[in-house]
Amino acid sequence: MSPNLALNQLVAERQSEGESIVHLGFGEARLPVFEPLVQRLVEGSRRNAYGPVAGGLAVRTAVAGYFGRRRLPTDPDQVVVAPGSKPLLMALALTAPGDLLLPRPAWNTYAPQARLAGKRAFGVPIPAECGGVPDPVALRETIAAARTLGHDPRIVVLTLPDNPTGTLAPPPLVREICAIAEEEDLLIVSDEIYRDIVHDPATPLLSPAEVAPRRTVVTTGLSKSLALGGWRIGAARFPAGPWGTRLREGVVSVGSEVWSTLAGPMQAVAEYAFAEPAELRARLAAGARLHGAVARAVHGIMVSAGADCRPPTGAFYVYPDFEPIREDLARHGVKDSPTLFQHLLDAYGIVVLAGHHLGDSERALRFKAATSMLYGATAVEQQQALDAADPTALPHVRVVLDRLEESFARLRA
Structure with a gap:
């Protein structure tokens, strides 16, 4: 377990x-559940049809708007919703080729999911100032060493802000990791489930999807920011273009065999939450x-x-x-x-x-x-x-x- x-x-x-x-x-x-979320859940309780695997258009539009307000213009067709971000991360591990590069320490689910998908996970020490991203020098060294041994590191996972250190990588460091990803042709998986829990609103948060949009998948959810862990609502944003489309289709294919769709009542909740009323x-x-x-x-x-x-x-x-x-x-x-x-x-x-x-x-x-x-x-x-x-x-x-x-x-x- x-x-x-x-x-x-x-x-x-x-x-x-x-x-x-x-x-x-x-x-x-x-934290207690925010009461308007309860109201949306009750109102959505009659949604008992399966619906599309990726989620209905209304919820995907709401998620697209959420990302758009964070400097990430998004089409609804770039979005997939699921029962939590964890299944989306697992589906990505099953879909995207190559081994994983993880900050060390990192959330305790990334590495086991890689192993379940038949991949290796290489831990890379974090820098002195923050967690959630690998140290750039150590990242280059780890990639070279892994390839020398015949492994295939092609995915780097970032967590912004970070679990477990409770810190946020500054924009220059994010840019440096993105530059390495471009040079080494890595897929970036940016876990941004804590994005809305930056303690000081003035602190800048730069998503790698702003810097390397063609190669970054962003995952998020409502478990942390709105204390809805038991409701299981997650979302992912895929890159525009053919590569992103293939990744998204692969994740939807996994979803069709594993979770079928995000439950209708939870889609009603997500439509409200990702629209972010005042x-x-x-x-x-x-x-x-x-x-x-x-x-x-x-x-x-x-x-x-x-x-x-x-x-x-x-x-x-x-x-x-x-x-x-x-x-x-x-x-x-x-x-x-x-x-x-x-x-x-x-x-x-x-x-x-x-x-x-x-x-x-x-x-x-x-x-x-x-x-x-x-x-x-x-x-x-x-x-x-x-x-x-x-x-x-x-x-x-x-x-x-x-x-x-x-x-x-x-x-x-």
């Missing part, structure tokens, strides 16, 4: 047995503010405890490195990623996703912490966090942050 899903199941079982656990191991946006844009902005505030608070706790950690700028994660206090941790029996995970769970009831599950070195003292799990145990508490000018000052949020601060401070004891 995917390690994050297995971990979430483990936490649910232990909490049902009465254990007090701070769950930072699962990338779910713990009230929904306000909700997105409130969510981004909340995610940023809590992520920065957790980042501060990790740094105070002695970790190196890139400041979060997007999504809802931090990815601390506790190498600076390795000697302190050794006194607790912590020597690597698995033992750090186990110590945090056993000693403090804190659950994280160990870095080796994300392609990182098992010896490293790194993990992903999903800060979006800290907004409250009930819909009322989560709404309070969403509405608050300073969510970190709310008693139900503050008590968990204090527990984290006290627990991580003890790592040096």
Whole structure:
């Protein structure tokens, strides 16, 4: 089972047995459903026909408009919708030829999907300033080494903003990766499911589809920005032109045998959400503010405890490195990623996703912490966090942050 899903199941079982656990191991946006989305779901509940595999014209037009407002002019025939972006990524892995090049660390699904598709996945270290993209020098070296060994790296995956580091690659770095893709004839898969969770609206986000439009597929969805993980709504934008058309046809072919179509009621939701009326844009902005505030608070706790950690700028994660206090941790029996995970769970009831599950070195003292799990145990508490000018000052949020601060401070004891 995917390690994050297995971990979430483990936490649910232990909490049902009465254990007090701070769950930072699962990338779910713990927010109540925006009420107009519920209304669209109810209104769409009578849509019980299968419909086109790629999605109906209305929903594809809405998605095309979404991309168009982000400097990516899009025709509805470039769009495919599906039950989540994960099936779309799997269909791409089955359709596009060649092995994958992944940032290391990366979301824990990319590499297993590559293996399921009969491909190799090559992890490339990320640069010092951010995650979600490979270091350009290391990318060139990895491509050359893989080809020397007879492998066929032809797809590079980017995540903007990034899961697991919670950072956003700056435009110059995106341009550099796109230049390498042009030189090496790589397909770029840009996972932009966190695009609408950039903490500071003034922060520039450059999609590789703006720089290398002929060779970039963009995926997105509503699981993160609108907290609709369980509703499973994803979308992909394919390049214009013959190559993009062939890729899209391949993905639709896979979809016809795997998921048939995005459920009619979910298409009704997506038509509304991707059209982005004013009230929904306000909700997105409130969510981004909340995610940023809590992520920065957790980042501060990790740094105070002695970790190196890139400041979060997007999504809802931090990815601390506790190498600076390795000697302190050794006194607790912590020597690597698995033992750090186990110590945090056993000693403090804190659950994280160990870095080796994300392609990182098992010896490293790194993990992903999903800060979006800290907004409250009930819909009322989560709404309070969403509405608050300073969510970190709310008693139900503050008590968990204090527990984290006290627990991580003890790592040096």
